[in-house]
Amino acid sequence: MSTSTLEKSPAELHDSYDCIVMGAGPSGSTTATLVAKAGFKVLLVERERFPRRHVGESLMPDIYFVFEKLGILDKLKQSGYAKKVGVQFVNHAGRESAPFLFRWNDPNEWSETWHIPRPEFDQMLFDTAAENGADAAQGVRVLDVLMGGERAVGAKLQFTGADGKTETREIRAKVVVDATGQSAILSSKLGLRRVNPDLKKAAIWGHFKGAKRDTEHGGVYTIVLHTSQRKSWFWYIPQADDVVSIGVVGDNEYMLKGRGTPSEVFFQEVAKCPALQWRMEGSTQVDELVVAKEFSYLTDRSAGDGWTLVGDAWGFIDPVYSSGVFFALKSGELASECIVDALQANDPSAERLGKWVPGFSEKTNWVRKLVHAFYSGGFRVGKFVKEFPHHRGELTDLLVGRVFNDRVGGIFKDLDPFMERMKDELPPEDPNAEPEDADVPALA
Numbered sequence: 001m002s003t004s005t006l007e008k009s010p011a012e013l014h015d016s017y018d019c020i021v022m023g024a025g026p027s028g029s030t031t032a033t034l035v036a037k038a039g040f041k042v043l044l045v046e047r048e049r050f051p052r053r054h055v056g057e058s059l060m061p062d063i064y065f066v067f068e069k070l071g072i073l074d075k076l077k078q079s080g081y082a083k084k085v086g087v088q089f090v091n092h093a094g095r096e097s098a099p100f101l102f103r104w105n106d107p108n109e110w111s112e113t114w115h116i117p118r119p120e121f122d123q124m125l126f127d128t129a130a131e132n133g134a135d136a137a138q139g140v141r142v143l144d145v146l147m148g149g150e151r152a153v154g155a156k157l158q159f160t161g162a163d164g165k166t167e168t169r170e171i172r173a174k175v176v177v178d179a180t181g182q183s184a185i186l187s188s189k190l191g192l193r194r195v196n197p198d199l200k201k202a203a204i205w206g207h208f209k210g211a212k213r214d215t216e217h218g219g220v221y222t223i224v225l226h227t228s229q230r231k232s233w234f235w236y237i238p239q240a241d242d243v244v245s246i247g248v249v250g251d252n253e254y255m256l257k258g259r260g261t262p263s264e265v266f267f268q269e270v271a272k273c274p275a276l277q278w279r280m281e282g283s284t285q286v287d288e289l290v291v292a293k294e295f296s297y298l299t300d301r302s303a304g305d306g307w308t309l310v311g312d313a314w315g316f317i318d319p320v321y322s323s324g325v326f327f328a329l330k331s332g333e334l335a336s337e338c339i340v341d342a343l344q345a346n347d348p349s350a351e352r353l354g355k356w357v358p359g360f361s362e363k364t365n366w367v368r369k370l371v372h373a374f375y376s377g378g379f380r381v382g383k384f385v386k387e388f389p390h391h392r393g394e395l396t397d398l399l400v401g402r403v404f405n406d407r408v409g410g411i412f413k414d415l416d417p418f419m420e421r422m423k424d425e426l427p428p429e430d431p432n433a434e435p436e437d438a439d440v441p442a443l444a
Contacts, residue, residue: 006130008137010159016172017043017135018343020155021179022142022186025054026325027311028179029125030332031339033070036133038340043171044129045140045157047180051119055205055292056319057245058084058222058237060326060401061102064110066333072128081114082239083219087399089381090275092226097382099214099221105396112219115239116325143168145176145186145307152176152186152307174306175339175348179332181312182295192299192309199296199318199371202255204266204289205235205247211283213238222322223279227272234269234276235319243286246276249319252293262289296371298361303338303354310335314357317364318371326401327364334360363403369412370398376419383422388414 021032024046032044061084067073086101102111130136139160146154154172161167178186187193213220223236232250239245248255248269259265266289270276298315302308311328334356342352373379385392394411397403 006127006136008130008135010137010161010167010169013043013135013137013169013171014041016154017041018173019043019175019177019339020045020171020173021134021177022145022155023047023179023181023183023311023313024050024126024129024136024138025122025179025181025311025328026125027313027328027332028177029122029129030066030070030329031177031179031310031336032129032134032136033125033132034333034336035339035343036129038336038343040340040343042129042134043173044126044134044136045142045155046126046136046138047141049138050123050126052122053287053290054118054122055203055247055290056322056324057118057239058115058235058322059113060322060399061111061113062401062404063113063326063329066326066329069333070125070128071132072124075124076114076116079114079116079120080240081116084113084115084221085217085219086221088221088223090223090225091380092228092230094275096275099217100381100396100399101217101221102396102400105393105400111400115220115222115237115245117239142180142185145178145189146170146172148306151305174343175353176307177335177339178307178309178313179311182293182316184299184309184313186307187299187309187313190301190304192301194298194300196296196298199375200252201249201293201296201318202252203247203249203292203319204255204262205245205292206266206289207239207243207245207286208280208283209241209243209286211236211238211244211246212279212281213244224320225273225276227269228274229272232269232272233320234273235322236276236279244283246280247319256291262291296368302357302361304350306348306353308335308339308353315364317368320371320374321367321399323364323367323401327367330401330404331356331360359404366403366409366412367398367401373415373419376423379415379419380422384415384418387418391415 018040019035019042021028021044032042036042086099088099089097141158144156156170159167220238225234232248235247237245310331338353338355342348391411
């Protein structure tokens with residue numbers, strides 16, 4: 001349990017702030033840091049205490065520029081975290097693509113990133129917010145968001161001391177930020193969440209020591225492996241200290257209904273993935289397997305008078321391309337710019353606070369489309385690149401998170417009909433089969 005020397009006690013907190021950020025995950029800590037850097041009074045509160053275990057350990061490279069704004073690039077470079085240099089795909093028949101190396105498209109340091117342990121990483125971001133002037137407190141439960149009509153005006157908070165005694169305070173703010181992840185306190189209160197019925201997924205994950213890793217290309221890469229029946233897929237994320245994060249993802253009904261314990265289900269799926277079995281051979285499980293329900297959802301409205309949503313409170317796409325942490329930090333960055341503008345103008349209206357949302361939704365939708373392509377059954381990565389080599393750069397942009405520009409989008413003019421054609425080629429007597437000519441070639 002962390003007791004950061006930067007943490008504030010309830011007695012040290014003010015009765016009002018310019019901005020209250022509820023939730024100190026990547027999106028909340030980013031928002032708090034950047035608003036505090038601009039000279040405003042910020043309160044950052046977190047229900048749990050760091051270090052906390054959390055799913056999501058692989059980053060998209062374009063997160064580099066948010067790290068630069070936060071001022072933590074040097075810390076990350078010196079951290080010893082495993083360097084992520086690319087992605088590899090393994091289909092249900094065990095055919096492996098060549099590693100999809102990010103630096104092919106842009107040979108600069110920002111084209112590579114890290115596989116990060118979330119307990120340490122989230123603690124770093126929390127401390128960064130405090131170091132930049134935010135009042136930061138852990139073990140704080142948000143009981144309610146205070147509203148003045150349609151406007152958010154503060155939060156009702158419950159503080160728990162080391163002796164177990166609780167203290168409840170109402171703290172006012174000009175802007176309230178919901179960064180409470182899938183708890184989504186404010187969006188739940190206002191009934192804003194809209195679930196994608198086609199992407200109701202669940203994950204079972206844990207860490208293993210001594211599993212195989214390939215460092216031939218100057219780092220490690222995320223591996224995405226289909227099981228033989230294509231009803232689930234595994235992530236394989238090598239980390240520092242000879243540890244690998246391994247998780248299996250499938251539809252909620254398939255994964256969690258009537259199949260036994262999470263451990264039993266996990267290893268039942270391992271048995272359906274020979275390409276994972278040999279990688280795990282000789283490894284040792286180092287922690288308990290955890291279930292995470294990875295619903296894909298958005299919110300009908302992401303900002304209002306005096307409030308805005310960031311990170312998973314805004315929405316969640318899917319774990320397959322490791323976009324979660326990147327979009328959490330990016331949403332925090334963009335939302336903070338609008339919060340600073342609103343506070344400088346003394347106008348925390350929905351119009352000002354929500355200026356970032358339409359563009360962010362439009363750009364992240366390209367990754368959402370790629371997720372749907374992954375689950376469609378018709379996306380053969382290597383075959384597509386071989387047939388449409390001019391799209392390799394844009395596909396790499398999508399995989400590194402470089403979507404906040406005008407280049408992406410054109411790929412789907414060819415990818416959508418390609419996927420339909422691939423699905424049509426599957427033999428009708430075996431919907432899980434794959435034609436022999438769909439072997440995954442090297443992507444170089």
